[in-house]
Amino acid sequence: MYKKLIPILAVLLLVSCGQSSGGLPAKTNPKSQTVETHVTENYLAQNGLIADYKNSKEPQYLSESIGLYMNYLVLNHDSETFHTLYKATKEELAFKKNFIKWKWGDKVTTNAFIDDMRLYSALRLASKQFHFPDYDKFASQIASNWKKYGVTDGVPVDFFDFKTKEKAKTLHLSYYNSSAMREIGFSEAAYEPLKKVQATPFFDEIFQDGTYQTTGNEVNMIDQMLIAIEYKRVTHKKEPHFDAFLQGEWAKNNRIYARYNRDTKTATNNVESTAVYALLALYYEETGQKKNYQKAIDKLQMMDTSNALTTHFFDYMHKELVLIKKGS
Structure with missing residues (x-):
């Protein structure tokens, strides 16, 4: 009987090793390789990280870009590219007990809450989808570091050194x-700053010492959309003043600009943003506004992101994330 058990135990041991730090996740069949090919040819650097622009004289390799791309790769069922990116992240951005640098560089000693939360989500999803527990271990260490070092009175902060x-x-x-x-x-205290913020019609962007502050007189709509989406998810309602502003802009201009003057509520220039339209689509999906969702999608698909010399990876990947979710 014991002799019969030996081969079975050997197989189980091999399977276990395949899911350890020295193994590889099972290879999957991606839905498409179009995005991966574009990224490899235009944004992927020799260190395995993602550059902000193609052929930039002073490229930045951001953990923000890694998190966005990881989330896309999970949606695209691409375990092989995901694992390669995971290894590069651990080798180039992780410091000691998996503190993640917000950007690549020897002198960088801080992380960023938004980037780490995005990485955490991607790693957790990948661990389940690709059946690779190491991703979950890495995500758990990132989370543990934030709960230990990155909160004040229960509320998370932007970064820690x-x-x-x-x-x-x-x-x-x-x-x-x-x-x-x-x-x-x-804890529930973590969400209080977002629950209590108001928009007139723009949100104050910063919370500090129990009070709200703005980033200045020029409003960045990427920040506003990110706040609006999370406000809806936390409070389960849309902020009425901000939503009314968006409705007015569609009615008046049939577009949403990238930046506005906080006082006059008018655009500071005629620039439109791919990332803004991508986030608008997510916002309208979150708030159940089907007609406006389609408006945002139509605008998004009109935005040309093919030139990596002029298209920031943030814009490129936000568009692709929305489109792959739409096609799912």
Whole structure:
């Protein structure tokens, strides 16, 4: 009987090793390779990270880009590319006990809450989808570091310095990722700044010492959309003043611009943003506004992101994330 058990135990041991830090996740069949090919040819650097622009003289390799791309790769069922990116992240951006640098560089000693929450979500999803527990272990360490070092009175902050252990005094409300935070187990106090913020019609962007502040007189609509999406997810309602502003802009201009003057409520220039339209689509999906969702999708599909010399990876990947979700 014991002789019969030996081959079975050997197989189980091999399977277990295949899911350890030295193994590889099972290879999957991606839905498409179009995005991966474009990224490899235009944004992928020799260090395995993602550059902000193609052929930039001073490229930045951001953890923000890694998180966005990881989320796309999970949706595209691409375990092989995901694992390659995961290894590069651990080798190039992780510091000691998996503190993640917000950008690549020897002198960088801080992380960013928004970027780490995005990485956490991607790793958790990938662990389940690709049946690779190491991703979950990595995500759990990121979460543990934030709960230990990155909160003040229960409220997360923008960043902390993992060498000095000093932390920011501010929280940008656009940094919220409530779904990741719920999984991690942040207390209810963590969501209070977002629950109580008001828009007139724009949101104040910063919370510090119990009060709200703005980033200035020029409003960045990427930040506003990120806040609006998370406001809806946390409060289960849309902010009426901000939503009315969007409705008015569609009616008057048939578009949403990238930046507005906080006082006059008018666009500071005629620039439109791919990322803004991508986030608008997510916002309208979240708030159940089907007609406006289609408006945002139509505008998004008109935005040309094919030239990596002029298209920031943030814009390119936000568009592709919305489109792959739409096609699912």
